[in-house]
Amino acid sequence: MRIDQRHSGGPGREFRHRVRTLFLSDVHLGTRASKSDRLVDFLRHHDAETIYLVGDIIDGWRLRCRWHWPQAYTDLIDELFSAAQNGSRIVYVPGNHDAFLRDYPGTHFAGIEVTDSTVHVAADGRRYVVVHGDHFDKTAHVSHSVAAIGARLNAGFFALSDSWNRLRIALGLSNWSLSQWARLQVKQSIDYLGAFERDIAALAAEHRADGVICGHVHHAAMHERLGLLYINCGDWLESCTAVVERFDGTFEIKSWPAVSGVTCSRAPFGELQEA
Structure with missing residues (x-):
């Protein structure tokens, strides 16, 4: 990864990772619960040729219930x-919480492209299906009224988790996510994550792709247990993670502000043909 040492007009933005x-x-x-301030800081420290917004960027469910826009x-x-104006390509792949954007595919404001799913061709020629993933979550297919109740309960759990972490920090203990732990206990008990990963990997296989990059389950991960590269971006509620592709086609999961890298390097092979 190269580091571009250029001033970009704001405090703390002298060093930007390209x-x-x-x-x-x-x-x-x-x-x-959205940690959008951390994401702003992350973007101010990174320049990218392409930025994929892999769904649930805007929570339309929550905004319909109560307007909150700091x-x-x-x-x-x-x-x-600003990134779009400076030459970055931005592709918005809506999720279930911003599904209203699926009704407006094409290129829109500031040149942002909106599409339900797409295929990303990495620097090494490998192809990755990019999709939010809610279509492969059987628990997501409920009525909007039930989903709204679940969203409010989830928001309350996040608030409880934040309070729990503030108490831990005050006591000199490390950060620990109560809500993430609880979600994983429930989801693992019904093989939620395993079923989701298997179903979304099958989509990539149908498209003859080398992997899939998704979101939705709020669990950052990168592995090849399913015969292709599965990458989940995580979220900006608790884990504050993003997936980064380097210029050699390898990927890394970055958390922000604390950086913990998960890398996957592959040997190059012959050029792929688009399906």
Whole structure:
């Protein structure tokens, strides 16, 4: 990864990492749990040729119930528009919480492309299906009224988790996500994550792709247990993670501000043909 040491007009922005592609999902603008300020800081430290917004960037469910739009949300939108104006390609792949955008495919404001799913060709020629993933979550196919109740309960759990972490920090203990732990206990008990990964991997196989990049389950991961590369972006509610493609076609999961890298390197092989 190259580091471009150039001044870009704002405090703390003198050093920017240059990457080929960024993948971001599950920011949930509209919920109080959204760590959009951290994402703004992350974008101010990274330049990317392409940025994929892999769904649930805006939480339309929550905004319908109660309007919550602090300055940090506007800062994030401004940062994305600025990236587009400076030459970054931005592709928005809506999720279930911003599904209203699926009715408006094509190129729109500031040149942002909206599509239900797409195929990303990495620097090494390998092809990756990019999709939010809610179509492969059997628990997501419920009525909007039930989903709205679940969203409110989830927001309450996030608030409880934040309070729990503030108490832990005050006691000198490390950060630990109560809500993420609880979600994983429930989901693992019904093989939720395993079923989701298998179904979405089957989609990539149908498209003769080398992997899939998705979001939705709020669990950042990268592995090849399913015979192809499965990458999940995580979220910007608790894990604050993004997927980065370097200029050699390898990927890394980055958390922000604390950086913990998960890399996957592959030997090059023959050129792929588009399906």
